[in-house]
Amino acid sequence: xxxxxxxxNHLQYIISEIEESGGEVSDETxxxxxxxxxxxxxxxxxxxxxxxxxxxxxxxxxxxxxxxNDLQNVRKNVIERMKNYMLDAVQKYGYDGKSGNKIVELxxxxxxxxxxxxxxxxxxxxxxxxxCMISYIIDLTKNGILETGDEVDLTYLLEALNQFAISxxxxxxxxxxxxxxxxxxxxxxxxxxxxxxxxxxxxLAKLIGDNLVNLTITDDTKTEDIKFYNAEAISIEQxxxxxxxxxxxxSLTIK
Numbered sequence: 001x002x003x004x005x006x007x008x009n010h011l012q013y014i015i016s017e018i019e020e021s022g023g024e025v026s027d028e029t030x031x032x033x034x035x036x037x038x039x040x041x042x043x044x045x046x047x048x049x050x051x052x053x054x055x056x057x058x059x060x061x062x063x064x065x066x067x068x069n070d071l072q073n074v075r076k077n078v079i080e081r082m083k084n085y086m087l088d089a090v091q092k093y094g095y096d097g098k099s100g101n102k103i104v105e106l107x108x109x110x111x112x113x114x115x116x117x118x119x120x121x122x123x124x125x126x127x128x129x130x131x132c133m134i135s136y137i138i139d140l141t142k143n144g145i146l147e148t149g150d151e152v153d154l155t156y157l158l159e160a161l162n163q164f165a166i167s168x169x170x171x172x173x174x175x176x177x178x179x180x181x182x183x184x185x186x187x188x189x190x191x192x193x194x195x196x197x198x199x200x201x202x203x204l205a206k207l208i209g210d211n212l213v214n215l216t217i218t219d220d221t222k223t224e225d226i227k228f229y230n231a232e233a234i235s236i237e238q239x240x241x242x243x244x245x246x247x248x249x250x251s252l253t254i255k
Contacts (some may be wrong), residue, residue, distance in 0.1 A: 005196055006048050007162075007220055011046050011050065013032065013033060014029055015050060018030065021145050021164055031165075035047075040193065042237075044200050058073045063238065067174070068139055068184075073091040075230055078080060080233065083252050084138055086111065086254075087113065087250065087251075089100050089251040090103075090104050090111055090112070090113055090252065091113060094111075094112070094113070097112060099115075100115065101113040101114060101115055106193065109255065110254075111252065111253070111254050111255075112252075112253055112255075113251070113253075114248050114250070114252075115248050115249070115250050116248070116249050116250075116251070117246055117247070117248060117249075118223075118246070118249045119223040119225070119226050119227060119244050119245075119246060119247075120244060120245050120247045121221055121226070121244045122242075122243055122244055123219075123243065125243050126184055126219065127219070128165065128169070128210060128242040129165075129176055129180060129184050129243060130184065130186060130217070130219065131183075132164055132165045132176075133161060133181075134217065135164070136160065136161055136164050139164075140181045145213045154178065155178075157183060158176065158177075158178055162175040162176055162177060168251075174242055175242075176243075177233065177238070177239040177240065177241065177242055178233070178238065178239075178242050179229045179230055179238070179239065179242075180227040180234070180241055180242055180243050181232040182225070182232075183221065183225045183226045183229045183230070183241050183243060183244070184221050184243055185219070185220035185221045185222055185225060186218065186219065186220050187215075187217070187219070187220040188215055188216070188217050189215070189218075190215055191215070191216070221243070223244070226241050226244045227241070230244075231240060
């Protein structure tokens with residue numbers, strides 16, 4: 001196995017210069033690194049030795065990076081665990097603050113809780129909505145019911161979608177709302193050949209139903225959309241969002 005002592009001194013100098021410059025290579029250095037026929041065997045041997053040495057260095061760097069990352073995660077977990085114990089104690093034994101939080105004052109530290117409202121998306125329910133909608137679109141398209149180009153009656157579609165979901169998940173299944181349809185986002189990536197670009201594919205719903213192209217559909221639901229459409233539904237006295245719930249997240253601050 002090659003080591004640093006076996007590598008030509010001048011080549012070692014060039015490699016060190018490249019490392020110190022962050023990988024930048026001057027035209028002069030590039031010229032020196034070129035291999036002519038006269039020095040073919042010598043330079044190829046030297047370069048093989050360099051590659052072997054730097055492969056070993058690369059593996060050592062990867063191992064060190066993993067060690068540092070593992071150490072970072074361990075220390076982060078220690079902090080989180082200690083803060084969880086502290087949060088529990090402050091909530092139990094702290095005095096009430098003006099904002100309804102809990103406070104403990106020490107000689108050198110002030111510790112208090114902070115309550116923030118947050119939207120927690122029910123990932124399982126949101127995925128069910130997505131799957132039901134896509135399955136329903138495919139079913140409608142195969143039966144020639146869904147035609148593109150005409151306005152779709154979303155109220156009827158929602159009723160039919162809920163019946164579809166109930167048939168899959170049982171009578172006790174909580175029905176989806178119009179606010180859910182507006183809030184649940186998807187990202188659609190289309191994969192096609194250049195040849196297929198010239199075919200008449202119709203709209204996205206028909207693409208899904210006819211399976212004319214390869215589609216990748218992923219979740220793209222945003223909490224700001226959930227907040228907006230939930231508030232909109234409530235303002236017109238309609239059912240709100242069911243694919244997410246508002247939660248109170250309590251965190252700990254140390255000063």
